[in-house]
Amino acid sequence: MTTPQLTKNQSLVFEVLEKAEGPLSAYTILDKLRDHGFRAPLQVYRALEKLLEYGVVHRLESINSFVACAHPGDNCHSHGIVAFAICESCGQVMEFHDHEVDHRLMGWVRGQKFKPEKTTIEIRGLCEACAA
Amino acid sequence: MTTPQLTKNQSLVFEVLEKAEGPLSAYTILDKLRDHGFRAPLQVYRALEKLLEYGVVHRLESINSFVACAHPGDNCHSHGIVAFAICESCGQVMEFHDHEVDHRLMGWVRGQKFKPEKTTIEIRGLCEACAA
DNA sequence: ATTGCAAATGTTATGTTATTACATCAATTG
DNA sequence: CAATTGATGTAATAACATAACATTTGCAAT
Ligand SMILES: [Zn+2]
Ligand SMILES: [Zn+2]
Ligand SMILES: [Zn+2]
Ligand SMILES: [Zn+2]
Numbered sequence A, B: 001m002t003t004p005q006l007t008k009n010q011s012l013v014f015e016v017l018e019k020a021e022g023p024l025s026a027y028t029i030l031d032k033l034r035d036h037g038f039r040a041p042l043q044v045y046r047a048l049e050k051l052l053e054y055g056v057v058h059r060l061e062s063i064n065s066f067v068a069c070a071h072p073g074d075n076c077h078s079h080g081i082v083a084f085a086i087c088e089s090c091g092q093v094m095e096f097h098d099h100e101v102d103h104r105l106m107g108w109v110r111g112q113k114f115k116p117e118k119t120t121i122e123i124r125g126l127c128e129a130c131a132a
Numbered sequence C: 001a002t003t004g005c006a007a008a009t010g011t012t013a014t015g016t017t018a019t020t021a022c023a024t025c026a027a028t029t030g
Numbered sequence D: 001c002a003a004t005t006g007a008t009g010t011a012a013t014a015a016c017a018t019a020a021c022a023t024t025t026g027c028a029a030t
Helices: A008-019 A026-032 A041-054 A099-111 B008-019 B026-032 B041-054 B099-111
Strands: A057-060 A065-068 A083-087 A093-096 A115-126 B057-060 B065-068 B082-087 B093-097 B115-126
Touching: A008 A026, A008 A041, A008 A065, A026 A041, A041 A057, A057 A083, A083 B099, A099 A115, A099 B082, A099 B099, A099 B115, A115 B099, B008 B026, B008 B041, B008 B065, B026 B041, B041 B057, B041 B065, B057 B082, B099 B115
Parallel strands: A083 A115, B082 B115
Antiparallel strands: A057 A065, A083 A093, A115 B115, B057 B065, B082 B093
């Protein structure tokens, strides 16, 4: 998917996520944008909806948070499942993908005649710095 | 982990999940147990916490719901990461394991010196019946 | 049996995440 | 201009989860 020009609200939300060191909840984003006129959750959720659609932001289901894509410019997401390693101590997120994992998972579901739409892989744990 | 004797509330919550055809939210469980004296969300969440710990129930992060383990008697924790295929139409859940997927994911995070604690793999889509 | 403790439970309130409903505004187009 | 479409603003509410505190229950040590 090619990313169209972002609207004002979309740009504001995206910039907050880009500058952040880790994933943010929608309400945290809202708080950071109050100075820019944001008043209600929906302003954030609507922007996020589009940013997710464009593939420039990911939602981390296991922690109800959002993060800017770590591979800007790539369109690798259209070819495979994205996986995340999330540090539960410092919040750092590593994003990666593995075609063999994709292949195994998609092979299994195809064998069940299941039609996959969206796959979540999230590994919570401790990053190198925090585990030390 | 060996499952100890369930308490009254734990048994009630587990029975509701076992009888259900698909995953249930905590509040749906609460509603189903009002006749048995349940009055507050915490009664459900506390029971779920233990059932998750014992491995007899799984939490589906992407849909904020809970489901009884599909492999009773097995110890899900001993055979690696559990993956789920969740039908977004009828709610049916298929639970499976794939050692190759485990191996690839754990190999990757080990290479990053990341210490994994809990991994979520959830594939949303349409089951065979609903895709037809 | 009584005391003391840990686990489970009950209850109220609150915190957090996400959506519905409806109004308004701005850009495009025929 | 009128109609359409997409974006935005605002208020209210729904859905999910936990905090804080009191009480009860089961059980072991004395
Ligand atoms: Zn990405
Ligand atoms: Zn860390
Ligand atoms: Zn299981
Ligand atoms: Zn189905």
